[in-house]
Amino acid sequence: MSDAVFSYDRLVQFSKAVFSRIGCSQQDAQQATNVLLSADLRGIDSHGIARLGGYVRLWEAKRVNATPQLKILHQTPSTATVDGDSGLGLVVAPKAMQMAIDKAKQVGTGWVSVQNSNHFGIAGYHAMMALEEEMIGICMTNASPLVAPTFSVERLLGTNPICVAIPAGKQPPFVADMATTTAANGKLEILQRKNEQAPSGWIQNREGESSTDPHELKSGGALLPLGGDKEHGSHKGYALGSVVDIFSAILSGANYGPWVPPFPAYVPMPTGMPGKGIGHFFGAMRIDAFRPAAEFKLHMDQWIERFRNAKTIEGFDRVLIPGDPERETEIKRRKDGIPLNNAVLDDIKTLAQKFNLPSL
Amino acid sequence: MSDAVFSYDRLVQFSKAVFSRIGCSQQDAQQATNVLLSADLRGIDSHGIARLGGYVRLWEAKRVNATPQLKILHQTPSTATVDGDSGLGLVVAPKAMQMAIDKAKQVGTGWVSVQNSNHFGIAGYHAMMALEEEMIGICMTNASPLVAPTFSVERLLGTNPICVAIPAGKQPPFVADMATTTAANGKLEILQRKNEQAPSGWIQNREGESSTDPHELKSGGALLPLGGDKEHGSHKGYALGSVVDIFSAILSGANYGPWVPPFPAYVPMPTGMPGKGIGHFFGAMRIDAFRPAAEFKLHMDQWIERFRNAKTIEGFDRVLIPGDPERETEIKRRKDGIPLNNAVLDDIKTLAQKFNLPSL
Numbered sequence: 001m002s003d004a005v006f007s008y009d010r011l012v013q014f015s016k017a018v019f020s021r022i023g024c025s026q027q028d029a030q031q032a033t034n035v036l037l038s039a040d041l042r043g044i045d046s047h048g049i050a051r052l053g054g055y056v057r058l059w060e061a062k063r064v065n066a067t068p069q070l071k072i073l074h075q076t077p078s079t080a081t082v083d084g085d086s087g088l089g090l091v092v093a094p095k096a097m098q099m100a101i102d103k104a105k106q107v108g109t110g111w112v113s114v115q116n117s118n119h120f121g122i123a124g125y126h127a128m129m130a131l132e133e134e135m136i137g138i139c140m141t142n143a144s145p146l147v148a149p150t151f152s153v154e155r156l157l158g159t160n161p162i163c164v165a166i167p168a169g170k171q172p173p174f175v176a177d178m179a180t181t182t183a184a185n186g187k188l189e190i191l192q193r194k195n196e197q198a199p200s201g202w203i204q205n206r207e208g209e210s211s212t213d214p215h216e217l218k219s220g221g222a223l224l225p226l227g228g229d230k231e232h233g234s235h236k237g238y239a240l241g242s243v244v245d246i247f248s249a250i251l252s253g254a255n256y257g258p259w260v261p262p263f264p265a266y267v268p269m270p271t272g273m274p275g276k277g278i279g280h281f282f283g284a285m286r287i288d289a290f291r292p293a294a295e296f297k298l299h300m301d302q303w304i305e306r307f308r309n310a311k312t313i314e315g316f317d318r319v320l321i322p323g324d325p326e327r328e329t330e331i332k333r334r335k336d337g338i339p340l341n342n343a344v345l346d347d348i349k350t351l352a353q354k355f356n357l358p359s360l
Numbered sequence: 361m362s363d364a365v366f367s368y369d370r371l372v373q374f375s376k377a378v379f380s381r382i383g384c385s386q387q388d389a390q391q392a393t394n395v396l397l398s399a400d401l402r403g404i405d406s407h408g409i410a411r412l413g414g415y416v417r418l419w420e421a422k423r424v425n426a427t428p429q430l431k432i433l434h435q436t437p438s439t440a441t442v443d444g445d446s447g448l449g450l451v452v453a454p455k456a457m458q459m460a461i462d463k464a465k466q467v468g469t470g471w472v473s474v475q476n477s478n479h480f481g482i483a484g485y486h487a488m489m490a491l492e493e494e495m496i497g498i499c500m501t502n503a504s505p506l507v508a509p510t511f512s513v514e515r516l517l518g519t520n521p522i523c524v525a526i527p528a529g530k531q532p533p534f535v536a537d538m539a540t541t542t543a544a545n546g547k548l549e550i551l552q553r554k555n556e557q558a559p560s561g562w563i564q565n566r567e568g569e570s571s572t573d574p575h576e577l578k579s580g581g582a583l584l585p586l587g588g589d590k591e592h593g594s595h596k597g598y599a600l601g602s603v604v605d606i607f608s609a610i611l612s613g614a615n616y617g618p619w620v621p622p623f624p625a626y627v628p629m630p631t632g633m634p635g636k637g638i639g640h641f642f643g644a645m646r647i648d649a650f651r652p653a654a655e656f657k658l659h660m661d662q663w664i665e666r667f668r669n670a671k672t673i674e675g676f677d678r679v680l681i682p683g684d685p686e687r688e689t690e691i692k693r694r695k696d697g698i699p700l701n702n703a704v705l706d707d708i709k710t711l712a713q714k715f716n717l718p719s720l
Contacts, residue, residue, distance in 0.1 A: 076468030078438040079649040107467050108436030113650050136607075149667060151676040156667055164603045174606070176599035182592050201592045208673030226586060226593050232542050232561050233586050239536035239682040240600075242667075243524050246534070247496075250659045251650040257666055274659060289439040290473050290611040299610045299634060306617055307509060307516055307602075313568030316511040322599040 003339035006360055011037055011049055011338060014348070014360055018052055021355040022059045023066035024091070032090035035121040040338045043329035044177075046186025047122045049340065053347040055088060055119070056354075057265035064088055064118055070095055073115075073253070077107045081252050082114045086277060089120030089141070093280055097126040100284040101133055108289030113252035116276035119143070119263050123163035124177035124326070130165060130284045131173050134293050137165040138283035140244040142254070144262040147181055148222035149238045150230050153208040155222045156257050159185050160244035165323075167287065169297030171304040175323030180241035181223045188214050188223070193343070201228030247281040254279025363699035366720055371397055371409055371698060374708070374720055378412055381715040382419045383426035384451070392450035395481040400698045403689035404537075406546025407482045409700065413707040415448060415479070416714075417625035424448055424478055430455055433475075433613070437467045441612050442474045446637060449480030449501070453640055457486040460644040461493055468649030473612035476636035479503070479623050483523035484537035484686070490525060490644045491533050494653050497525040498643035500604040502614070504622040507541055508582035509598045510590050513568040515582045516617050519545050520604035525683075527647065529657030531664040535683030540601040541583045548574050548583070553703070561588030607641040614639025 012033055019029035032055075040048030058064040068087025072080050080099050084092035096112045103110025120126065123139040130137025143158025159179040166174040179185070183202045191198050191214035198214045205211040206220030210229070217223070226237030249256035255275040262269075287293045310319040340348070345360065352359035372393055379389035392415075400408030418424040428447025432440050440459050444452035456472045463470025480486065483499040490497025503518025519539040526534040539545070543562045551558050551574035558574045565571040566580030570589070577583070585597030609616035615635040622629070647653045670679040700708070705720065712719035 074649075074651055076646070076649040077466075079468040079645070081650045106437075108439040109469060109471055111469055111645065111649075149670065149679050151672050152667075152670040152679045153673050154670045156670055164599075166603075166606055174602070176596075176603060178593075178596045178599060180596075182587065199591050204673075226596055227542065228588075228592055231559050232588055232592070233538075235680070235682070236536075236538045236540075236586055239524075239538060242534070242682065243526075243536060246526055246660070246663065250656060250663060251647075253651060253655070253659075256659070256663055274662060285439070285471065286436070287611075289434075289436040289471075290441045291434055291613060295613070296610060299613075299616070300606070302634060303606065303610060303616055307512075310509065310512040310514045310516055312511050313513055313564075319509050319512045320595070322595070322602065 003341050004345060005337040005339050007337050008037065008041065008334055010360065011040065014357065015049060015052060017357050018056065018351055018355060021357070022056060024088070025067070028091045031094055032088050035090040035094065035125045038125040039122045041330040041333050042122065042124065042326035043333070044122050044186065044326070046184070046189055049348070050344045051119070053351055054263055054265070055090070056351060058118060061265040063261070063265065068092060078103055078109055078111060080112045082112055084114050084117035084277060086116055087118070089118045089278070089280065092117045093120035093126045093282070094129065096280065097129050097137070097139065097282045097284070100282040101130060101135060104135055104284040104286045104289070109283065109285045112282045113247065114280040114282070115249070115252035115254035117254070117278055117280055119278070120280060122177060123161045124165070124175055126282060127163035127165040127177070128173070128175060131167045133284070134167055134287050136167070136285040136287065137163070139163045139280070140248055141280040142245045142248040142256060142260050142278055144260045145258045146185060146217060146223045147225055147241060148204060148208065150225065150235045153206065154258070157225070157238070157241040157245060158260055159223060160241040162240065162244060166300065167297065168300040168304055171301045172327055173323060174300070174304065174321060175326065177326070180226055180237050180244060182226055182228050182237070183223070185223065188217070201232070244281070249275060249279030251281065252279045363701050364705060365697040365699050367697050368397065368401065368694055370720065371400065374717065375409060375412060377717050378416065378711055378715060381717070382416060384448070385427070388451045391454055392448050395450040395454065395485045398485045399482045401690040401693050402482065402484065402686035403693070404482050404546065404686070406544070406549060409708070410704045411479070413711055414623055414625070415450070416711060418478060421625040423621070423625065428452060438463055438469055438471060440472045442472055444474050444477035444637060446476055446478070449478045449638070449640065452477045453480035453486045453642070454489065456640065457489050457497070457499065457642045457644070460642045461490060461495060464495055464644040464646045464649070469643065469645045472642045473607065474640040474642070475609070475612035475614035477614070477638055477640055479638070480640055482537060483521045484525070484535055486642060487523035487525040487537070488533070488535060491527045493644070494527055494647050496527070496645040496647065497523070499523045499640070500608055501640040502605045502608040502616060502620050502638055504620045505618045506545060506577060506583045507585055507601060508564060508568065510585065510595045513566065514618070517598070517601040517605060518620055519583060520601040522600065522604060526660065527657065528660040528664055531661045532687055533683060534660070534664065534681060535686065537686070540586055540597055540604060542586055542588050542597070543583070545583065548577070561592070604641070609635060609639030611641065612639045
């Protein structure tokens with residue numbers, strides 16, 4: 001059976017209603033919805049409305065505060081450290097990114113580290129806020145431990161994504177939004193649902209041996225850092241994920257490494273947590289803090305055109321620029337609607353009943 | 361035959377003498393030597409004194425200016441764009457990194473993009489300058505095209521390294537210094553010398569097919585971005601290498617992508633170059649721009665200790681922290697000396713004759 005398809009506007013309406021029901025202000029419900037559904041538009045289905053129920057369950061478990069008051073704990077002209085007051089990351093993150101942008105307006109760049117937050121949806125949404133201001137946007141977050149460092153059987157890092165969004169001129173922007181693992185957890189979830197094998201290099205079993213069983217994480221296995229194994233540079237993926245963890249949590253005072261709180265509300269919190277909530281890190285760099293924006297855009301266009309028109313390996317029709325697939329999915333889904341699978345629809349029906357809302 | 365071994369001080373003496381002979385000031389000759397030999401100390405032999413002859417040949421080809429006058433082209437309180445005046449990257453880079461550090465002292469962070477430079481040795485040296493100031497150091501550079509983006513047969517990116525250096529308290533610092541490819545070119549050169557096969561996932565042939573022949577680059581092949589192939593995330597390595605290229609060269613006005621000048625002086629310059637020289641990017645973030653340094657260090661120590669003591673996969677004795685292998689090599693080589701192979705020694709003999717210096 002093929003997935004049911006819903007218009008973006010219909011999903012917006014439902015998501016806003018749910019966030020309002022848990023006590024978010026109208027403005028915050030809209031903001032959270034914009035962030036959440038940007039994932040569905042861009043084809044990162046694991047981070048979109050599929051997670052709406054998960055956020056509600058975190059609120060029910062009193063791990064999400066629906067009316068957070070953000071506090072600046074520390075700042076300089078180009079930096080700030082923010083306490084997210086246990087808010088939805090979907091609400092906290094755009095505010096923190098806006099602070100980075102405001103600082104960049106003043107002194108060229110802005111850098112904001114956030115503690116005491118929750119899952120913030122896709123990194124791409126926040127980094128891309130900078131594009132409208134002719135700035136480069138940078139965004140990262142830590143996440144609960146699913147990833148084993150090179151040589152470790154223990155899971156000590158999240159899939160810790162990094163996004164870098166760079167404006168261009170006539171060309172669409174460059175947007176690299178990626179987990180620092182070989183494969184994002186969402187890709188593994190798809191294989192789990194279909195009961196298909198994973199490629200080697202994505203996961204290891206509880207002994208640290210390479211495995212292709214997508215259910216391995218349920219029995220003590222782990223996702224692997226980008227690179228897969230030492231011979232293929234997994235120590236680099238491990239280092240990147242570590243940098244994300246340190247910038248997001250050790251700069252801010254959030255939890256890090258194995259102590260990052262889990263997204264599923266039924267999973268017990270780690271013991272001995274050294275910080276508050278999960279951590280994010282945001283950066284904004286004004287293009288014209290380095291050179292005139294028009295010059296930059298001209299060369300960025302030339303860069304993109306040269307790469308996009310590179311001679312391809314036989315069987316592939318073009319070289320992609322980071323952000324191309326997501327932008328194309330967004331165009332399609334705004335027009336044709338967003339497909340949702342049955343598991344997601346069931347979760348949405350439960351939410352609708354819980355909050356006495358018309359279901360989709 | 362095992363390699364001959366030389367003391368660090370002996371190599372310093374020789375390197376300083378050579379840089380002086382090409383016209384560097386005493387101070388610049390010392391600086392260039394410190395950077396160059398930090399690679400030999402840290403075990404990154406491909407970037408150390410093995411390249412001394414290469415720098416001289418660039419100077420002979422009039423591509424290196426031994427007495428550069430750095431110019432700030434553009435700046436804000438937290439940023440600067442610098443023209444390296446065709447200087448040795450070994451001299452230009454520490455000056456640019458110092459500017460980033462000085463800006464961080466004033467406004468919390470500093471970010472410097474550099475055009476019109478040359479190869480700067482190991483990224484680690486420059487990023488680690490921040491450590492002594494209780495700052496996080498970031499350093500990247502573009503390089504001549506050896507790497508094919510995902511799906512491309514053309515080489516459009518350099519091995520474009522990134523270094524992030526983060527101070528700790530009682531623990532030694534975290535220093536991740538890595539090419540954005542599966543394997544650095546230096547590792548391939550070792551296989552070429554030994555005539556050994558490369559692991560799959562490191563290189564492709566001129567048609568874009570996976571290859572294990574380490575000589576493939578001489579016949580139109582390419583190094584692969586971190587990840588190796590699409591299924592294992594090579595689009596992420598490609599994106600990382602691209603970010604390095606854009607920050608280093610499109611922000612600064614240097615050459616980018618396929619137009620980055622080659623290191624070997626005998627290789628002709630690309631045609632239609634869009635910028636000046638090669639580009640670098642430097643960042644410095646003051647720890648106490650985010651939180652008190654003592655607090656940060658306490659948690660950084662806990663992070664390092666937790667990761668280092670993780671349970672290992674059978675057969676491996678420990679989980680490494682980025683920077684561990686290089687630091688341990690440096691301790692050993694400062695004590696026991698630095699091994700140089702015959703090819704490097706021959707090049708040094710030629711240099712000694714050319715400049716009428718006593719050889720090693």
